[in-house]
Amino acid sequence: MPSQPIDLHGRCALVTGAARGIGAAAALVLAREGADVAVADIISPDETVQAIQAMGRRAYGIHCDVSMASDVRRMADEAIQALGHLDILVNNAGIVHRHTLMETREEVWDKVVDIVMKGCFLCTQAVYPTMKQRGYGKIVNVSSISGIIGGAVSKADDTPEKIKGRSGPAYAAAKGGVIALTRWLAKDMAKDGIYVNAIAPGACETDMTKGFDYGVQSLPIARLGSPHDMAEAILFLASCASDYITGQVLNVDGGWVMA
Ligand SMILES: NC(=O)c1ccc[n+]([C@@H]2O[C@H](COP(=O)([O-])OP(=O)(O)OC[C@H]3O[C@@H](n4cnc5c(N)ncnc54)[C@H](O)[C@@H]3O)[C@@H](O)[C@H]2O)c1
16 A cells, blocks of 8 residues: 555554653644544643644543553543544653662652553553454553663753752663663564664753753754654654654754764
8 A cells, every 4th residue: 555644633642751742743743634533641630632622633641650550541531532532642741850879769760660661561551452353553662762772961050059960770671661661562562563663862952851950052953952853753753654663762952962
């Protein structure tokens, strides 16, 4: 069959961490191409929901902590009840920490790993049955170049506080774990028509990076990424445009990492 332009009409998506930042941009771009979207977050997703509804698409907000199995099961049930089924899952919810090894307390390690890595596992497990039943699914995990290069460094900026830091060990390990999980899932799920890929953002202008200087002027593409840069890559991996791709990690980083 000849290839077709991207068209997500009739597709239903669940995006976690979609109240703001990269998740909100991804939810809006999926809706722009026709998808109905369940918008999950630990904070109010109302703004994203309203923006999608204003585009004439169905949108449904769900309060959920992706690190809690019971919350995640309820989220998936609510999303399926509201939209009918799920074709697309974007595992985007995440938090960062910038502690050194010795500063990283056990509670910090557990919280970061539980949200970033366990959350990705729990959400995938929760939507797998409905995707398997329909024989179709696109799962896009939002990793990070920190999970490839071992933490992204930000230099002191020119505020009086001189904010700087490198994303910490739990974040780098959890994002690296998301990449390994992406590949494990891709091998397991292709037989069910479910394809699993990841993006690895570099420095992207969101609340997570506010006040930090990543020295982007020395990148081949010498600017910060925007949430829309990430969202377009997520769209590619969530659509028919990537139908022969699974288990891959797409660096969306202005050329920061080339390997
Ligand atoms: N901004 C960057 O430079 C950058 C770089 C690499 C990777 N990432 C990743 O991109 C993703 C999105 O981050 P962002 O930059 O948009 O930051 P952000 O802080 O603006 O957005 C993260 C969202 O996740 C939500 N969230 C946090 N904990 C949650 C939980 N337990 N359950 C449900 N939702 C939760 C937050 O409420 C927020 O809406 C994260 O996974 C982040 O690690 C960001």
